[in-house]
Structures are given as C-alpha cells and as structure tokens.
Amino acid sequence: MPSLSELVRVHTDLDDEDVRWLHLLLADWQIIADLSFADLVLWLPDQEQRGFWAGAQMRPTTGPTAYVDDVVGSFVPAGRRPLLDTAYSTGRLVREGDPEWRDDVPVRVESIPVRSAGRVIAVVARNTNLMGIRTPSRLELSYLETAADLTQMIAEGSFPSLGQRSDHADSPRVGDGFLRLDGDGAVVYASPNALSVYRRLGLSGDLDGTSLADVTRGLVPPLRRPDEETLSAVLSGRGNRDTEIGAAEVSLIVRSIPLRRGADHVGAVVLVRDVTDLRRRDRELVTKDATIREIHHRVKNNLQTVAALLRLQARRIAEPAARSALEEAVRRVGSIAIVHETLSHSVEGHVDFDDIADRLGAMVTEVSSVGERVRVRRVGSFGRLASDVANALAMVLTELLQNAVEHGYPPLDESTGDRGAGDAEIALTARRAPGRLRLTIDDDGVGLPAGFDPDLSSSLGLSIVRTLVESELGGQLDLGPGLRGRGTRVAVDVPLARD
C-alpha cells in the first residue's frame, strides 16, 4: 500500500506543512473513528482538480466497519461523490439525508473539510455502517456528541492541535475509559470502563459532576502524581497532553484533548487506561535482568576460587609434568571466568567479544614465560555474540593461542626457559559475515612438527577445540602451515544465528 507521503507527492500540490498537519491528524483519528462508530477515509485533492485520492483509512474498534476492502490509493473523479466536492469547495461539513446502500449495507456518509492555516487541504469522509447502530444509550450519545465536536474542530482548523504528547504505544483508546468534561473541568459523563479505572484507584462515590483534577488529587498521593502544572493541564482538560499517574497499586495513563468551539473552550475528552499490568511486567523484566547478571557474577567468583585452589595445589607438586597439567587447568578455568565476568555486565545475554578476545590474548602471554617476546594482535572485530557461543569460543581461543605461544616459540634453552629476544606477533583475525564468523590465528613460529596430522592428534588441547568447534558450534576447523611458509595458520569458521 502506498504511503500518505508518496500519494501526496505523486498526485497532489500539498506542501510539507500540509503533510505535517495531516500526519498529526492521523496520529489521533482513531479516537474519532471510535467515538463515531464509523470508518474514516482521508481524501486528498488531485493536483489537476480531477477528483480525490484516498490517502489513509481508519476503521472503528467500537463498531462494524463500512469498508471490508482497503481503499487507500484509489481515485474518485470529481462529481462521483458530490459530498466530497462540496465539503472541499465550501469548507463546511456536509451530511446526506438518506443513507447510501453498499452491498445491502446502509451507510451514512458525511464529509469533513480538513482546514490548516485557513485553507482546506483535504476532506475526511466519515462512513457509518448503520446496521451496527444500537439503541442509543448515554454512552453512545456522549461518544457521538464528542465526535461531532471534534469533527467540527477539524473543519475549523483547531484539531489536531499541537501539544506535548509523549508518543508511547500505551496511549489510551476510547474503549479503555472515556470521560467527557465541561469547560470547568467537571465530569459530564464517565464510561463504565473509566469508572472502573477510578474505582481501582480507590474511588467510592460517583464521578458525574465532580472536578476530575480534585478527585484525582484526593486519590493519588503527591509523590505518585506528575507536577501540579501537568496534572491540572491534563485533568482539567485544558492541554492536549498525556501523563502517567500512579497510586500504590495502580498505574494509569491519562490523555486529554481540549474541545473548542470557535475561540471558546467548551470542555474536553479525557481517556484513561489502566497500565498496572504493563508496569508490573516492566518491573519484573528489570529484576530478572539483574538476577541473571548476579548469577554470572557469582559463577565468575566460583570459577576464580576453583582456579586459586588448583594453583595452590600445583605449587605443592614437585613433578614438573603434573604441575604443568594443573597450571593448564588453571588457565582453562580462567578463560571461562573471563566470559562470565563480561556477561555479568551485559543485559541481554549478548557480549561484545572483542574485549574478551583481547583479555584472553593478554592472559595467555602473561601466564607463559614468553610474555616479553610474544604478543597477540587482534585484526577486525568479532562483534556481539550470544553467551553460549561466547563461552565455547573463549575456550577455543585460549587453547589455540596457548598452542601458538607454547609450540610456535619454544624455549631456546630448555634448562633456563630462555626464548631469546626480539618481537614475535600472533595475529588473531576476526571477520563477521551475515550468519557467519570466521577467524584465523597466524603465528610466524617454528611451525607444526614434520608429518603432523591434526586429525590423528589425540592430545587434549586440540580435542577440546575440535569438539567445541564441530559439535558445539557446528563449524569447521583447519590447521596448516603458515601463509609465507613460516609458522602455523589455524582457521575456524562457525555459523551464527542471524538476529
């Protein structure tokens, strides 16, 4: 379906100011459709005066629609719907005496000129499906009367009105709770839903005849209501505004639209919506996030304790092989702790992995005796990863970086552990493509042992890496000689869920 802006640009002479006005009107016309129990169609004048284009359409949520099909984008030539032509040329509301029959459905049609800055810029057609009209009760009469006030205001150019509106999706609808105020802010009519909302706030009496602002002040403690200026502007119906009001157990959003006739303020529509459940869910989500963060924090602390215990035990062991095995366990536990530490700061279970990779690189070179000589340089970015992927990948990186350090740059002198002077660099390259992450680890060290077959190697480090990459992450692992005939290149390619 074409957008209003598109239709305006292609078919009409309306300018940016006019379009802004029409968008403001559309932001609120659901209220008019609901109050009228009628379909609204916005008709835009053709630039060559050949007729009108349907620019937008709104169905009522309070009654049956008069249009089963969408009409936006359709064209009505001049003369086919005289009501549109008359409303546009005279600038007055036009109503037909007899209903139109459309597919055996009686439809009452009215045309409302849309005035902005003194000019008529479009016409709103209001079509009421008369089959749905019930015997008018006080509610219906109040709705219809208010709808009449608002449509008159559209024709006079005083609706929509500029005002401070927060554009939240929770904006109240007519069905949530409707109040009609008089010019002094006293309630003329409150719908049953509006009364229920006020009952939940603690109201015991009736609302009719009372000052809505006074009643609300009496029910809601000062701490839980907006500043006095906002409160009286909204609840006395003098400002086109909305605000949120909360008592201890109940939260509501209040929206007011002042009604004017010429220059006179004649009253207001006030819509109220109980948003207690929404707000409770908001609060629950916040505490759930905090709990998850706290759990990650504790896991990290526990892992650090485990690492400390293993380190203590390693110091008591004389046998070098057993000792270095324990030291490796310390490192492996440490790399998981780093992920949990990062997760404990994140909200949605996603982490920025660059930070983790850099810390793992630093950890691997610090722990070994090559710290002086070898460093890890990251190229490119991992971006954000889900926590389970991050956990597995952190282990993989720890093992592969450790191998590059340990086996790529072996000690020159076994007895002293001296690895010589000079700079060596391990390049960790990360590349994100949609739904994929590719990374390579390149060292320019001594290279893989002659005849080494990574698929036959049964040592623990590469087994961990292979299991994690292939089974856990569903990816691929490749080990081979470095690019320029020196050192080793390890490539890892994993699929990622697209978000």
Ligand SMILES: Nc1ncnc2c1ncn2[C@@H]1O[C@H](COP(=O)(O)OP(=O)(O)OP(=O)(O)O)[C@@H](O)[C@H]1O
């Ligand atoms: N970057 C590298 N440069 C040279 N050789 C490597 C490299 N990476 C792996 N290797 C070779 O592959 C072998 C297997 O590595 P793997 O990580 O599985 O075991 P490890 O490092 O010997 O012991 P650990 O289980 O403690 O990690 C190593 O012993 C080493 O010979």
Ligand SMILES: [Mg+2]
């Ligand atoms: Mg290893």
